[in-house]
Amino acid sequence: MNAAEHFAWAKGRALEYVEAGDGASALGSLLSDLGKHEGTAGILLDPALRMLFAGELMLGSVEGARRFIEGLLMPVDASCARCSKAAAGTCCSSHGKKLCHLCYRRTHFVEVCVEGCRECAAEGLPVLLSAVAR
Numbered sequence: 001m002n003a004a005e006h007f008a009w010a011k012g013r014a015l016e017y018v019e020a021g022d023g024a025s026a027l028g029s030l031l032s033d034l035g036k037h038e039g040t041a042g043i044l045l046d047p048a049l050r051m052l053f054a055g056e057l058m059l060g061s062v063e064g065a066r067r068f069i070e071g072l073l074m075p076v077d078a079s080c081a082r083c084s085k086a087a088a089g090t091c092c093s094s095h096g097k098k099l100c101h102l103c104y105r106r107t108h109f110v111e112v113c114v115e116g117c118r119e120c121a122a123e124g125l126p127v128l129l130s131a132v133a134r
C-alpha cells in the first residue's frame with residue numbers, strides 16, 4: 001500500500017467511528033493508523049495540525065472529529081527536488097519531478113520565460129534567465 005492509499009484507508013476507518021458517534025475513538029484511530037505507515041506518520045506531527053487535533057480531542061465532539069478528519073488532506077511533497085524552495089509544480093511528463101520554477105528553468109533550458117509568468121513573479125525571476133545572479 002502506498003502512502004496515499006494508506007492515508008485513505010486510515011481516514012475511512014476513522015470515519016467509521018464518526019458514523020458510530022464516537023469522536024474520541026475516531027481521532028485515536030486516525031492517530032494510530034497514520035503512524036503505521038512511514039509516508040503518513042508525519043502528517044499529524046505538523047504543529048498546527050497537532051494543536052487542532054488536541055483541541056478536537058479535548059472537546060470530544062463527533063462533529064468536530066468529522067470536520068477534522070474530512071478536512072485532512074494527504075500532503076504532497078511540496079519541496080523542490082534540487083533545492084529547498086517550495087516546488088512550483090511537476091516539471092514535465094517525462095521527468096515527473098517536483099521543481100521550483102528556477103530549477104525548472106535551469107534544467108529545462110527555459111532561457112526566456114513568458115512575460116507575466118505567474119511562477120516567475122512568485123519567485124522573483126526575470127524573464128531572461130541570464131539575468132539571474134549565479
Ligand SMILES: [Zn+2]
Pocket residue numbers: 080081082083084085099100101102103104
Ligand atoms: Zn529548486
Ligand SMILES: [Zn+2]
Pocket residue numbers: 091092093094095096097108
Ligand atoms: Zn522535466
Ligand SMILES: [Zn+2]
Pocket residue numbers: 101113114117118119120121
Ligand atoms: Zn516563468
